[in-house]
Amino acid sequence: MQDWSGGSVTEILNPEQQSEAALPVFGAGPRLRATAPRYMEVLDFLWEEAAILDRDDLVGWKAMLDEAIVYRMPVCVTRKRHSGESYETETMHFDEDYLSIAFRIRRFVETQAWAADPPTRTRRFVTGVRVWQGATPDVYDVTSSLLLVRSTDDDYRTDILTAERFDRIRFSPDGAALLLDRKIIADQSTIGTHNLAVFL
Amino acid sequence: MSASDAAGDSGTMPRLKDGTLVRDLFDLGKRQVQLRVHHDAEIFDLEMERIFAKSWLPVAHESEIPNPGDFVRRYMGQDSCLVVRGDDGRISVLLNACSHRGMALCREEKGKAANFKCPYHGWAFSKEGRFMAAPFEKQMYGDQLRRDADDLGLVTAKTGILAGMVFANWDHEAESFEDYLGDFKWYLQAALERTNRGLEAVGPPQRHIMRANWKLLAEQLADGYHARALHQSAGDMGTLGHNPNDPASWGLIGINVSTPGGHTLRCIDMRLAYNFEGLSAESTAEERLTAIPPPGANPGMVKEFGQNLSDDQIALIADTPPLVMGLFPGTDFFTLMSVSGSEDGSHGPVMVARTWIPRAPDLFEMLTWILVEKDAPDELRERTKRTTVRNFGISGYIEQDDAEAWQGIQKVVQGPIGRKLTGKYQAQLGIVKPDDFHGGGDVHAGFSRDDAQWAWWKRYAEVMSD
Ligand code: FES
Numbered sequence: 001m002q003d004w005s006g007g008s009v010t011e012i013l014n015p016e017q018q019s020e021a022a023l024p025v026f027g028a029g030p031r032l033r034a035t036a037p038r039y040m041e042v043l044d045f046l047w048e049e050a051a052i053l054d055r056d057d058l059v060g061w062k063a064m065l066d067e068a069i070v071y072r073m074p075v076c077v078t079r080k081r082h083s084g085e086s087y088e089t090e091t092m093h094f095d096e097d098y099l100s101i102a103f104r105i106r107r108f109v110e111t112q113a114w115a116a117d118p119p120t121r122t123r124r125f126v127t128g129v130r131v132w133q134g135a136t137p138d139v140y141d142v143t144s145s146l147l148l149v150r151s152t153d154d155d156y157r158t159d160i161l162t163a164e165r166f167d168r169i170r171f172s173p174d175g176a177a178l179l180l181d182r183k184i185i186a187d188q189s190t191i192g193t194h195n196l197a198v199f200l
Numbered sequence: 201m202s203a204s205d206a207a208g209d210s211g212t213m214p215r216l217k218d219g220t221l222v223r224d225l226f227d228l229g230k231r232q233v234q235l236r237v238h239h240d241a242e243i244f245d246l247e248m249e250r251i252f253a254k255s256w257l258p259v260a261h262e263s264e265i266p267n268p269g270d271f272v273r274r275y276m277g278q279d280s281c282l283v284v285r286g287d288d289g290r291i292s293v294l295l296n297a298c299s300h301r302g303m304a305l306c307r308e309e310k311g312k313a314a315n316f317k318c319p320y321h322g323w324a325f326s327k328e329g330r331f332m333a334a335p336f337e338k339q340m341y342g343d344q345l346r347r348d349a350d351d352l353g354l355v356t357a358k359t360g361i362l363a364g365m366v367f368a369n370w371d372h373e374a375e376s377f378e379d380y381l382g383d384f385k386w387y388l389q390a391a392l393e394r395t396n397r398g399l400e401a402v403g404p405p406q407r408h409i410m411r412a413n414w415k416l417l418a419e420q421l422a423d424g425y426h427a428r429a430l431h432q433s434a435g436d437m438g439t440l441g442h443n444p445n446d447p448a449s450w451g452l453i454g455i456n457v458s459t460p461g462g463h464t465l466r467c468i469d470m471r472l473a474y475n476f477e478g479l480s481a482e483s484t485a486e487e488r489l490t491a492i493p494p495p496g497a498n499p500g501m502v503k504e505f506g507q508n509l510s511d512d513q514i515a516l517i518a519d520t521p522p523l524v525m526g527l528f529p530g531t532d533f534f535t536l537m538s539v540s541g542s543e544d545g546s547h548g549p550v551m552v553a554r555t556w557i558p559r560a561p562d563l564f565e566m567l568t569w570i571l572v573e574k575d576a577p578d579e580l581r582e583r584t585k586r587t588t589v590r591n592f593g594i595s596g597y598i599e600q601d602d603a604e605a606w607q608g609i610q611k612v613v614q615g616p617i618g619r620k621l622t623g624k625y626q627a628q629l630g631i632v633k634p635d636d637f638h639g640g641g642d643v644h645a646g647f648s649r650d651d652a653q654w655a656w657w658k659r660y661a662e663v664m665s666d
């Protein structure tokens with residue numbers, strides 16, 4: 001079980017921890033304050049991503065993914081506070097890489113995929129963004145809270161999914177950002193929507 | 201007065217409040233079902249008593265609770281239960297309700313316990329559900345609880361195991377698990393109990409909701425016919441229907457099997473559907489199994505099959521493997537040989553066990569376990585996990601589209617005019633059993649018609665209206 005609690009804001013990462021051999025745990029690097037220019041760039045990336053997904057521009061979203069992306073959403077189960085056991089389990093809701101995401105996107109965009117035609121409408125609210133210097137100088141570890149509200153057809157009821165996301169975002173020298181890793185931890189152990197024909 | 205009371209002592213059949221005999225919801229001659237069965241709360245209540253309180257239901261895979269004291273909390277119909285591994289290794293299924301005043305005993309979904317202590321007043325129960333002790337017992341009760349201890353245990357279900365899946369039934373008078381499986385045991389063993397060490401679940405099941413009646417999934421298991429329209433995109437993506445006008449490539453030519461007990465399975469004729477990897481319609485069982493091992497297995501495991509299966513069972517999984525295996529009312533084992541789910545063109549198997557928990561007439565919860573061979577090397581294990589998740593379950597691109605049909609029908613039955621419609625199952629093949637087919641049950645070989653689906657409904661009608 002990785003420690004997702006994150007390092008302190010002032011803590012400076014021990015340089016030898018940055019070697020590729022021993023990838024530091026997520027959020028172990030120094031945390032960037034919300035005033036840092038790079039923090040603002042990360043925030044801008046997440047907002048852009050949410051808007052693109054909300055507009056159902058899946059091809060546009062694919063362009064925001066690093067080809068080495070690992071995209072997972074574990075099944076979680078309710079445990080007792082002092083059980084010492086993780087909320088996460090080995091079963092996955094999503095277990096994706098770039099080419100499997102590309103497959104899903106092509107299905108939605110190019111074929112008669114009833115689950116997304118007509119498309120459901122989604123609104124993503126991304127808040128509580130925290131950013132740490134990641135394993136290498138170009139990578140940042142990012143956690144955020146996601147509120148996804150999903151509307152289907154003319155149903156007045158909405159499905160609500162809330163989750164914490166653990167992202168790794170890579171910046172190229174020209175400043176462009178790509179999503180390198182995402183782990184989604186939903187708050188519901190029974191997911192309250194009829195399918196995950198949406199990306200979180 | 202509930203609908204079930206209406207049966208009364210006079211021996212009359214259950215009748216709904218509007219006077220309709222439940223029996224009359226089914227037209228056995230025309231093979232039609234009134235769609236109000238998916239809507240009416242009265243029918244839902246009858247189902248809970250007549251079906252879910254008395255049927256064999258899957259609750260967990262034994263690999264989820266490997267050690268003494270391990271437990272998971274699950275549902276059987278709307279009743280919460282605990283599935284617990286005892287010190288002797290045996291598994292008990294207990295109603296998750298304290299015998300004192302009915303408090304839910306256990307509030308986590310998974311854990312480890314030496315015993316179960318009720319949060320309310322602290323009565324304690326063993327892993328097998330026996331009443332053990334109460335706080336301040338002497339002061340509160342004298343020796344009364346000691347005398348009554350045998351009657352104060354938790355409600356228990358009887359249990360059975362198939363392919364490591366633990367089944368339970370609240371009704372201790374119900375038929376044995378063996379009798380329940382009946383002719384299907386032979387098929388299920390062939391498909392799922394083929395290796396020396398057998399299957400395990402990769403973890404707890406996926407759980408998600410569906411805004412539909414549970415029967416819309418349950419009755420669909422034997423429905424091959426929907427593949428071409430509803431799963432058209434799987435055809436467009438190259439997973440199914442390689443030749444869109446050839447029914448075999450949609451898995452529609454094969455052997456459907458049903459039983460009077462409402463079990464259904466669909467066997468795909470591999471000799472028609474899968475003749476690549478150097479195979480032809482004349483290939484032997486061994487050639488076929490080695491070239492395209494059954495879902496979740498590899499050629500090394502194929503060598504073990506002979507130690508666990510008869511020659512006839514091996515021929516079954518080589519030539520006409522059961523891919524969708526439904527047990528009435530709430531179990532599905534769904535396996536696929538080789539499907540994609542990635543633009544890299546890689547293929548892998550799908551291996552799931554599923555059940556459905558009715559929550560309301562228009563809502564059910566779906567549980568999907570991913571199964572792998574215990575002896576699977578890491579590569580096969582990972583591939584099975586990934587392909588399964590990408591194709592099936594909550595995010596699976598094939599199953600995403602099934603949800604549309606279930607919810608689409610549910611919308612229609614909300615209306616009084618819509619629910620006067622009937623579901624129609626008139627396409628019948630009858631009993632067609634090839635000479636070289638050795639399985640039992642009612643065998644329907646050929647184009648996948650409505651026979652098996654109708655067998656499911658006949659069983660449902662019988663249980664609901666006798
Ligand atoms: S309800 Fe459980 S001890 Fe009272």
Ligand SMILES: [Fe+2]
Pocket residue numbers: 426430431598602
């Ligand atoms: Fe389907």
